[in-house]
Amino acid sequence: QVVFDELPRGPFELWAATDGLASAPVRVEDGATVEIALERAANVRGEIAAEGFVAPSSTVTLVPLEGDHATRIATIDSTGRFAIEGVPLGRWRVETVVSGHVQAAEQVLRVAEPETSLTVRMLQTGTVSGTVVDSHGAPVPHATIVLRDQAGEQRPLTVSSTNLRWVHPLAGTRQMPANSSGRFSAPRPGARPTECGRGHCGIDIGSVRGTVVHAAADGEVVAIFAESRTEAGKLVAIHHGGGLKTMYMHLDEIRPGLEVGQAIRAGEPVGLLGSTGFVRAIPHVHFAITHEYGRTWYLDPEPLLRHAVVLREPRAYEPFEPSQAREPLEGKPVVQRIMTDAKGAFQIAGVAPGNYVVGAFASDYAPGASPGFAVRGGEQTPGVNVTLDAGIAVKGIVVGRDGPLAGAVVMAGAGIGETAHKIATTFTDKNGRFVLRALAGKVTLAVQAPLYGEVERSLVVDERTREQTFQLTIENARLRGQVLAPDGGAAAGVTVRVIDGPTRRRATTDAQGKFTLERVATGTYVLELSSPEFPSKRIEVETEKWREVRLEVGGGARVLVRDAAGTPLANVRVEVAGPSNHAANRMTDAKGVAELRGLVPGEWRISARSAGFAPASQNVTIRPERVLKDVALELARSATVAGTIRDRYGRRVAGARVSLGGATTKTDADGNFRIADAPVGAGVIEAEFDGARGTLPIELQPGAERVALTIELQ
Structure with missing residues (x-):
């Protein structure tokens, strides 16, 4: 028996491990007593293969890619060896921190045997130094530095410390990006903020439509897009203090009653996972973290979610009731960033060998970048210089019903949807005039004033767009x-x-x-x-x-959702689609029941879906003033299939479309695919890429896992 005393209020995760045994995390609330069950696990022993000295304080971290497990961390001894006991079976991403070194390549460890060995190859890093100056050669202090290699990779900005308790947005198991394409800085088309690397300014998690999405920390709701107008779809944004915000995008539904200005607690639902806006092959929530520091900066959320509390099950999805009291956020979050000093100088240590450019950002200047340069392991790379230009100043006037408007807010932003970010903000003077400095490229100007509606205008900043006039419409x-x-x-x-x-x-x-x-x-x-x-x-x-x-008279339906054994299933999303594109959805209660009312009379299709089960549906006729009480849907356990798509020469194929029944996904950068909710029974897995096709007949039993499949495209 173990007792933890004097803990702060809130949910916690407990887990235990010993030689050959480990448990999954157990979520507990205040004052609870729990039992922890140990299951078969493995011991991972390994060594670091590196040039030069390896400090004993170096660490190896195993991040789970499958199942609901806690991150494992081991300290490297003086001989470069390490051991981690009680590692659950499955796939783990290896992340190693050795001073003056970097991992030679991304490494995934498959733990399948009681004793598993691991060798991590490390490369010596270099150091980059230089200066940032303006067009006259004067140093630019306090500029933010972003390092990118020639392929678009960069060091993402991360939150290093806050006093917030973080909760994973999805309950049940610790869900992280299923493959590399869902991680921060993964390739995306179009112009994207520099700190987002090759384009992806957040992470994609989850795959089951209708899953409840929870607030990641205490805060205040500052934005709600209840209609899908951009690639971000329906979204909720929460401010957590100190300029730190989280955003939840592509939601199918915003939680009823949730409004801008309301206080919200960590773990309270904000909406339902979906596919609104521009999304990839399967539904998901795009989870992003931003920090306001002169402009909007995107941060990598993955380090926070690795250690966030995961709720045992989704919280009740009911109309939102605002919290009566919320403790204020004390202090500001600490964001790791590289800045120039008072003389405009900067230094970046721990840079992996490769070819790079340095980007620099500072207020009152347009962004700038250095020429390309090479970094070699164990060597210094000095003299990397960036020159920042003043950019173009966009001037203008804001006019209302009675003439120029003083005190109007004028904001410049860039990007849309997932990557929208603020560049600069100013106010009009007593004559309604404004000046926005250091703008470049394509921007969107938004103007707001009390009692007037907001006006937006997109433009490409050049000599022809220096002067702008905005006419606001009074809203009285x-x-x-x-x-x-x-x-x-x-x-x-x-x-x-x-x-x-x-x-x-x-x-x-x-x-x-x-x-x-x-x-x-x-x-x-x-x-x-x-x-x-x-x-x-x-x-x-x-x-x-x-x-x-x-209003007109409608009908309704009482839907009971059970599994194959007749057990009622709670927190299952029930969707209905009817005449003239009418639609509605509800979550089942603890008895597996969902009550749907206010339905237009006519023919409707009722469907139910939940993680780990194949979807089920039924057609019904809704009549006025009647509630159908005998609509029963039985969900059969689904199966899991995974494998690799190769071309006729045996090469892995990235971006191939893979489908089985109604389930669809795409292969990652290594040609791997995974379908977690595959229908059971006889079926055919179909793969297609650029006109080449391949098939694989398969028969799946409920709960089956076929994870070593190979399909060849012809």
């Missing part, structure tokens, strides 16, 4: 009305949302069914009325004209 009108139930009574709790009109707003009807949308521009609007009890409806409303509308 209202949309008002009353929503009635089919029987003529008041319809309370109905969501009223603008879907077409000059200003986007939303509100909820009160106890009398009345609603008011304040601060809208004068004009005609289309509103959508939605309620769990009645079918949704769209109406046209003019500002300052009272509108009364009666």
